[in-house]
Amino acid sequence: MRPVAGPARLKRRHYGLMLSFVAMVVVPVILSALYLFVLANDQYASRAGFTIRQEDGNSASAILGGLSFLTGGSQGVNAGVLHEFMQSQTMMEKVDAQIDLRAHYGQGWPWDPVYSIWPDATTEELFGFWKRVLRLSYDSSSGLIDLTVQALDPDTAQAIAMVILETSQTMINQLNDTARRDALANADRELADAVESLRVARGALTVFRAETRIVDPIADIQGRLGVVSNLQQQLAQALVELDLLDPSTRADDPRRAQLDRRITVIRDRIDQERNFFGTTTDVASDSSYPEMIAQFEGLSVDLEFAQRNYTAALAARQAALSNANRQSLYLAAYIPPTKAQDAEFPRRVILLSMILGFLLMAWATAALVYYSLRDRG
Numbered sequence: 001m002r003p004v005a006g007p008a009r010l011k012r013r014h015y016g017l018m019l020s021f022v023a024m025v026v027v028p029v030i031l032s033a034l035y036l037f038v039l040a041n042d043q044y045a046s047r048a049g050f051t052i053r054q055e056d057g058n059s060a061s062a063i064l065g066g067l068s069f070l071t072g073g074s075q076g077v078n079a080g081v082l083h084e085f086m087q088s089q090t091m092m093e094k095v096d097a098q099i100d101l102r103a104h105y106g107q108g109w110p111w112d113p114v115y116s117i118w119p120d121a122t123t124e125e126l127f128g129f130w131k132r133v134l135r136l137s138y139d140s141s142s143g144l145i146d147l148t149v150q151a152l153d154p155d156t157a158q159a160i161a162m163v164i165l166e167t168s169q170t171m172i173n174q175l176n177d178t179a180r181r182d183a184l185a186n187a188d189r190e191l192a193d194a195v196e197s198l199r200v201a202r203g204a205l206t207v208f209r210a211e212t213r214i215v216d217p218i219a220d221i222q223g224r225l226g227v228v229s230n231l232q233q234q235l236a237q238a239l240v241e242l243d244l245l246d247p248s249t250r251a252d253d254p255r256r257a258q259l260d261r262r263i264t265v266i267r268d269r270i271d272q273e274r275n276f277f278g279t280t281t282d283v284a285s286d287s288s289y290p291e292m293i294a295q296f297e298g299l300s301v302d303l304e305f306a307q308r309n310y311t312a313a314l315a316a317r318q319a320a321l322s323n324a325n326r327q328s329l330y331l332a333a334y335i336p337p338t339k340a341q342d343a344e345f346p347r348r349v350i351l352l353s354m355i356l357g358f359l360l361m362a363w364a365t366a367a368l369v370y371y372s373l374r375d376r377g
Contacts, residue, residue, distance in 0.1 A: 017367060024363040025356070032355045040115055041108040042343030043133075043150045046157035048165060049335035051143045052078045052172060054328060078175060078329060079143035083136060085171055086147070086164060089123070092130045094167045095160055101126060104156055105133070115346060146335075154340045161337035169331045180324040187313070187320040194306070194313035201306040205299045217289070217296045228273045235266040 085091060095101065101117075108116035117129045137146040147164060151157035209215055242259045 020367065021363055024366070025359045028359055029352065029356050033352055035114075036346060036348040036352060039108075039111050040346050040348070041112050041152055043115060043152060043345035044154040044157045044340040044342075045344050046149045046151070046154070046161040046337050046340060047335060048147045048161045048333060048337045050145055050147075050165065050168075050331055050333040052082060053330055053332040078172070079138070079145065080140065081175070082168055082171065083138040083145055086136055086145070086168060087131070087134075089127045091164065091167060092127050093123070095163050096126070098163050099156065099160055101130065104152060105129065107152060144334075150345050158337045158339045165331065165333060165337065172329055172331050176329050180320070183320040184317075184324055187317040191310075191313040191317045194310040198303075198306040198310045201299070201303040205303055208296060208299055212292055214292075217293050224273060228270060231266055231270045231273065235263060235270065238263045238266060 092101070102119055102121060105115075105117045106119040106121075109118050117126060121129070133150040135148040135150075138144075147161060149157050149160045149164070151160060238259055242256070242263065245253075245256060245259070
C-alpha cells in the first residue's frame with residue numbers, strides 16, 4: 001500500500017502567488033478606495049433636455065405657394081448642427097468666459113488629479129477635461145438633445161447648463177439671421193431680374209406697336225375677317241338679284257351690267273382681303289400680316305412669362321420679408337436645467353467594483369500564463 005499523503009504545506013510558489021495577488025489586486029483596490037472615498041471630490045449633475053422647434057401657423061411663405069424653404073433649413077439638420085456646436089471648443093470657451101472653469105474644476109488639485117484640472121492648463125487641455133464633465137445624447141430621428149453637466153456644487157452645474165442653453169439659443173438665432181439674410185438677398189436679386197425682364201418684354205411690345213401702328217393684331221385680323229364675311233353676304237345677295245332678273249332681259253341691260261359690275265368688284269375685294277392673309281417677303285406690306293401675327297404672339301408669350309415670373313418673384317420677396325420679421329426657429333427646453341441635491345458622481349461603488357473585477361481578471365490571467373510557461377519549462 002502506498003503511504004498516506006502528509007498534510008499540505010505552503011510552498012514558495014504559493015507565497016509568490018499570494019504576494020502577487022496582494023500586489024496586483026489588494027493594494028490597488030485599497031488605494032483606489034482611499035482615493036474615491038477620501039480624496040475624490042463630490043460632483044453634482046445638472047440635466048437638461050431640449051430640441052429645435054419650428055414656429056407653427058400659416059406663414060406668408062405657406063400662403064404664397066408653400067415656399068417653406070425660406071424658413072432656413074430642416075429641423076433635423078439644425079438639431080445636428082447644434083449638437084456638434086455644443087461639443088465644440090467654441091462652446092467651452094463661451095462657458096469659460098462666464099464661469100471660470102479652471103478656477104472651479106481646479107479646486108481639488110493636486111490631491112484629486114482625476115476629477116480636477118490644474119490651474120495653468122492650456123485651452124486644449126481644458127477642452128479635453130471639458131469633454132469628460134459634459135455629456136450629450138442626441139436622437140437624430142426625433143431631434144431631441146439631452147445634456148448632463150457635472151460640477152463641484154449644484155449651483156455651478158445648473159449655471160453651466162443655463163449658459164449652454166443660452167449660447168445654443170444665440171447660435172440658433174444666428175442661423176435664423178443668416179438664413180433670412182440669404183433668403184431676402186436671393187429674393188431681391190430674383191425680383192430685380194424679373195422686373196428687368198418685364199421691362200424688356202413690355203418695351204419690345206411697345207416698339208412693335210409703334211412700328212406696325214396696330215395695337216392688337218389679333219383684334220385687327222378679326223375685324224378683317226368680319227369684312228370678308230360681310231362681302232360674302234353682299235356677293236350672295238348680288239348673285240340672287242342677278243338670278244331674279246327676267247331671263248329675257250337683254251345682255252346690255254343696264255341693271256344686268258350694274259349687277260355684273262357689283263359682283264366683279266365684290267369678288268375682287270374678297271380676293272384682296274384673302275390675299276391679305278398670305279405671306280410675302282415684304283415685311284412692311286399688309287400681305288406680310290401672318291409674320292406680324294407670329295411676331296406679336298411671340299412678344300405676347302414673352303410678356304406673359306415675364307409677368308408670371310414677376311408675380312412669383314414678388315410673392316417670394318414678400319414671403320422672405322415676412323419670415324425676416326419673426327423667429328421661425330427656436331430652442332424648446334422640455335427639461336429645464338435641474339439643480340441636484342445629492343452628489344451622483346463619482347459613482348464610487350460602481351467604479352471600485354469595476355476596478356476590482358478588472359484587477360482580478362488581470363491577476364488570474366497573469367497567474368495562468370506564468371504557470372503554463374513554468375510547467376512547459
